[in-house]
Amino acid sequence: MTSSPPVSVAEPGALTIGTDGTMHGRTSGYDKHLGDLVGVYRDGAAFEAAVAERGGDELVYRVEEHRAGEGPGALIIGTSTLLPGRVGEEYALTRGHLHARADRAELYHCLSGRGVMLLETLSGERRAVPLAPGEAVHVPGHWVHRSVNVGDEPFVTLFTYAADAGQDYGLIAEAGGMAQLVVDDGAGGWTTRDNPDHRGYRTERAGEPS
């Protein structure tokens, strides 16, 4: 038996989570606007046209989250609300990331709308998991991931991941985008297509935070 060290105990969070992504009890959050997504869509001319038409300040997605404490065991629980739309052939998407601590997993549980979670490993594995209300994807560590809204309504997910995971957002840009594009299939649905600009992910990574 060892004497317990003094521990910092965080207050539990009582949360009310709407299918519209509202999270009562949240501790933080942020909005992303169309103008923040420079370089994220493959079709640069279509992106510039969208900014000219819709304005760079148009809300494209919102994150609300609840944090309670820090450290290796702490979680971040939140909602992601990704508005519908298209830029060129591509459906509305988030920037996407690999966790800075790449072994950190994440849950995304769909609360409303219709989306796809794009998943890719540094060594070239690819997955595209469709999500509708009641469906979820367990994203293990080491998967680059991005949400895509393939419907006409906001695509809302509840997410949970380790508070110390962090995000590497540069990886995708350096690779010329993710390997998969989610595009209109011409028949009222979506399909994935190879991104011809994708150069493969760097397999050498900066030392991870310890």
Place this chain on the structure above:
Amino acid sequence: MTSSPPVSVAEPGALTIGTDGTMHGRTSGYDKHLGDLVGVYRDGAAFEAAVAERGGDELVYRVEEHRAGEGPGALIIGTSTLLPGRVGEEYALTRGHLHARADRAELYHCLSGRGVMLLETLSGERRAVPLAPGEAVHVPGHWVHRSVNVGDEPFVTLFTYAADAGQDYGLIAEAGGMAQLVVDDGAGGWTTRDNPDHRGYRTERAGEPS
């Protein structure tokens, strides 16, 4: 820059989660039966009568879960379905636990039914968080926690926690039960009452797994 070590990459899990607790895509699960809960309810005579009447094999709660990989960043995602009922004055409950790695947090998101999450720290802090569909509780590390069903239908939650968290189930029994009982308030609802058998939690703990 450091050369990446070879990493074990787990397959993502595509899950369909019913509000009845069914989880298509699960990798494991377990059932608890009334007879498994010896010593969990305060009223031993009422418990023995319940076993005599309902049978020790009666299902009382079910867990379905999805695991993808191991290690400090891996998660366990699952559903807990706690059937309604009473034993003496107490509403149906789970055994409850502190994580063996006590700093590991957990999310419980209510999918159906009505329940309460009882939360207590080793130093005597107490909380009782009501849960209805759409409500969630973020349980930070260092909180002993137990689910209680205060309704007439199954109480179903989606949970997420670190795969390396583990459970210390002995702590509550050694303390004479949790400090709070969830009982009928005599007016169609529930209330908490002090458990006169509670002796306080041991503040000396066996060394945690490293």
